[in-house]
Amino acid sequence: xxxxxxxxxxxxxxxxxxxxxxxxxxxxxxxxxxxxxxxxxxxxxxxxxxxxxxxxxxxxxxxxxxxxxxxxxxxxxxxxxxxxxxxxxxxxxxxxxxxxxxxxxxxxxxxxxxxxxxxxxxxxxxxxxxxxxxxxxxxxxxxxxxxxxxxxxxxxxxxxxxxxxxxxxxxxxxxxxxxxxxxxxxxxxxxxxxxxxxxxxxxxxxxxxxxxxxxxxxxxxxxxxxxxxxxxxxxxxxxxxxxxxxxxxxxxxxxxxxxxxxxxxxxxxxxxxxxxxxxxxxxxxxxxxxxxxxxxxxxxxxxxxxxxxxxxxxxxxxxxxxxxxxxxxxxxxxxxxxxxxxxxxxxxxxxxxxxxxxxxxxxxxxxxxxxxxxxxxxxxxxxxxxxxxxxxxxxxxxxxxxxxxxxxxxxxxxxxxxxxxxxxxxxxxxxxxxxxxxxxxxxxxxxxxxxxxxxxxxxxxxxxxxxxxxxxxxxxxxxxxxxxxxxxxxxxxxxxxxxxxxxxxxxxxxxxxxxxxxxx
Numbered sequence: 001x002x003x004x005x006x007x008x009x010x011x012x013x014x015x016x017x018x019x020x021x022x023x024x025x026x027x028x029x030x031x032x033x034x035x036x037x038x039x040x041x042x043x044x045x046x047x048x049x050x051x052x053x054x055x056x057x058x059x060x061x062x063x064x065x066x067x068x069x070x071x072x073x074x075x076x077x078x079x080x081x082x083x084x085x086x087x088x089x090x091x092x093x094x095x096x097x098x099x100x101x102x103x104x105x106x107x108x109x110x111x112x113x114x115x116x117x118x119x120x121x122x123x124x125x126x127x128x129x130x131x132x133x134x135x136x137x138x139x140x141x142x143x144x145x146x147x148x149x150x151x152x153x154x155x156x157x158x159x160x161x162x163x164x165x166x167x168x169x170x171x172x173x174x175x176x177x178x179x180x181x182x183x184x185x186x187x188x189x190x191x192x193x194x195x196x197x198x199x200x201x202x203x204x205x206x207x208x209x210x211x212x213x214x215x216x217x218x219x220x221x222x223x224x225x226x227x228x229x230x231x232x233x234x235x236x237x238x239x240x241x242x243x244x245x246x247x248x249x250x251x252x253x254x255x256x257x258x259x260x261x262x263x264x265x266x267x268x269x270x271x272x273x274x275x276x277x278x279x280x281x282x283x284x285x286x287x288x289x290x291x292x293x294x295x296x297x298x299x300x301x302x303x304x305x306x307x308x309x310x311x312x313x314x315x316x317x318x319x320x321x322x323x324x325x326x327x328x329x330x331x332x333x334x335x336x337x338x339x340x341x342x343x344x345x346x347x348x349x350x351x352x353x354x355x356x357x358x359x360x361x362x363x364x365x366x367x368x369x370x371x372x373x374x375x376x377x378x379x380x381x382x383x384x385x386x387x388x389x390x391x392x393x394x395x396x397x398x399x400x401x402x403x404x405x406x407x408x409x410x411x412x413x414x415x416x417x418x419x420x421x422x423x424x425x426x427x428x429x430x431x432x433x434x435x436x437x438x439x440x441x442x443x444x445x446x447x448x449x450x451x452x453x454x455x456x457x458x459x460x461x462x463x464x465x466x467x468x469x470x471x472x473x474x475x476x477x478x479x480x481x482x483x484x485x486x487x488x489x490x491x492x493x494x495x496x497x498x499x500x501x502x503x504x505x506x507x508x509x510x511x512x513x514x515x516x517x518x519x520x
Contacts, residue, residue, distance in 0.1 A: 001096070002079055005103060009075050013068045013113045017427045019419035020488075022115035023450035026067045030054045030115070031453060038219075039226035041264060047117030048223065049159030054115065063454050067115035074123040075112040079103065081126035082362060086369065088133055089330040094369045100402045101365040107292040107354060108361045114419070117159035118358045124156035125166045125359045129333060132174045135201055136181070136329050146208040153212040158219050162356045169340040171209050173333045178202035180320065180328075224260030225249055231259055275349050282342070285351045292354045293364055301364065308367035309338060311374055334370065337363045425513040426451050429472055432509040433516055438469040445488040448472055463490045466500050471517040478515060 018026065029037040029051040037051035050070060058066025079099050086095025102108055111118045131149035135141045153170075156163040181198035185191065193199055229248045232240040232255065240248045240255075249256050273281065290301035312335040319328035341360070345351070418424045426448050435441070435452065441460045443449040452458045465471060473496070476482045480493045505517040 001099065002076060005079060006076055009072055009113050013072050014064050016419055017424040018067060018115060018451075018454060019423050020447055020450075022067060022419075023423070023447065023454055025051060025054075025115055026063065027450040027453050030058050030066055031063075039222055041223045041227060047120075047159050048219075049155050050115075050117030050120050053120070063457075067454070068113045071111075071113045071115060071119040074119040078119065078122050078126060081123065081130060082365070085126065085130060085133070086366070090369060090373060094373055097372070097402045098365045098369045101368055102361050104402075105293045105361045105364070106295055107358055110419075111355055111358050116355075118355055121156050121160050121163045121166075122359050122362065124152040124159070124163070125170070126362065128152040128156070128167075128170050129173075132170060132205075132333075133329065135205060136174060136177055140197075141201060146204055149205070150208040150212040150215075153209065154215045154219070157212075157216045160356070162352060163359075165341065165344060165356065166337070166359045168344075169337045170333075171205075172340070173329070173336050174205050175202060176336070177329050177332055178205065220264075221257060224258075224264060225253065225256050226260065227263055228256035228258065228260030231263060232256060273349060273351055278346075278349055281351060282345060285345075286342075289354050289357060289360070293361060304368060304371065305338065305364070308371055309335065311371060312338075312367075315374075331370070334363060334367055338367070422513055423447060423451065425511050426472070427455065428511050429509060429514040429516045430455065433470055433472075433518070435470060438518075440467050440469045442468040442471065444471070444473055444477065444491045445486075446490070447488050465491070465497055469519045471501065471505060473515045473517070475513055475515060 025046065029040060029046050032040075032055070034052045034055035037046070037055045038048060040046065041048060053070045054066055057069040060066065060069075079102075082102055083095050083099050086098050090098070103112075113119070128149055131145045131152065134145045135149065153167050156167060178198045178201050182193055182196045182202060185196040185198050186193045189196070226245070229245045232238045232252075233243050233245060233248050235241060240252065243251075286302070287298050290305075291298040294301060312331045315331045316328050316335060319331070341357070430448070430451065435456055435458065440462075441452075441458065442462045442465055443452065443460050444463070444465070449460060452460055462468075473491075474486075474489070476484075476486065477489065477491055477493055477496060482493065501517060504520055506520050507515055507517050509516040
């Protein structure tokens, strides 16, 4: 299956035209190198950690690999990591079922190889939980697992500040579980609580989390210094106008830091909304999120999630009553992960973009297979041989149904469609031009500007049409009646020098959205 998805993701990596957010990321960050990407955050569009890693891959010389290579590798790694997590607590068949369910989700598929940080964030999430499994296991735990755990949190937050939605639940899970084990261990052994192995692990986990937080703050402080310095040296009234960036930082580092921090916080990635009527909007938001996982199945997913919460709670309580230590980590991870999401949104009073919660696909897939496992456990017979046969049969049936479900979705749900048709038509039009031979170029909107850089490594900031050898116009620009504001446009009908276009240029190609002219 991994090889099959490697081929499918590889096709999408090269075949799908990048959409605006990807192009913006490549143009302003990835293509400018890892150092530039690490210290620039002019808008929330820069997934810093992702841009830095991708900038290294961009040195290979292929823009598609530079833009999407990290996501491609992470998408495949996520399958392996999810399967490995399942193998700790589920049968091999159910572990594979979880992977199939996960990759067949619409939100997961759409973001899998995009040149953005969402797939990398899921990799960090799965890695952190795998380390937590090892840390919370019986016996001693190697220090490297605490280090990898901390690095996963750092990279996750450095890539997406909104990854805090999974960082906190993972830390809560480890803390609550180890505290429970420590209390149980103290009661059974008569040791002082602080001398119990679980509590020692808890101290180390807290230490790793604190170190991760400090490193993350340091990394963002570098960005804040760079942003603040850039703003101060360009502002005439700041007292640092015209000064060099390094000189300004050395002279007033606190001022640069606070200015950058204020700017970053003033343009948050996740916007708050009015509290009045929030709960009603939250219900609609969750309905939309569930439909983003499996479109058209939002109500069914809601029922599954609610059933999962109840079943997980019963399993955790039963496990604590029976003192089954290892049996509650997995359901506790799922339970806290699910409940923390609405709790955080209610506290924050925010309705973020759905793509922030690609990691929720992990929770949903694991909750589904957890419920399947519970169903199979309930219908077991007392005879061991029959029990194994029934378990195997149930697992096989669900796996087969899941595979058919995935095949249906990949075949009929537009999983091979382009991300954005406008970007696709720009690429199509540029392919009919001789752009590399043109001496004078201009751009009429920012999307074609970014695509020129991505496809042809041609940086063009000229918007002056007179004298250009090549002109690409959106058809809306050619309509004198079109007056709607388009934020991508640098030109509208009234700003285009039609006398020059009609006398000095000829139309050589036209598609659904664009008209291409060259100089006569």
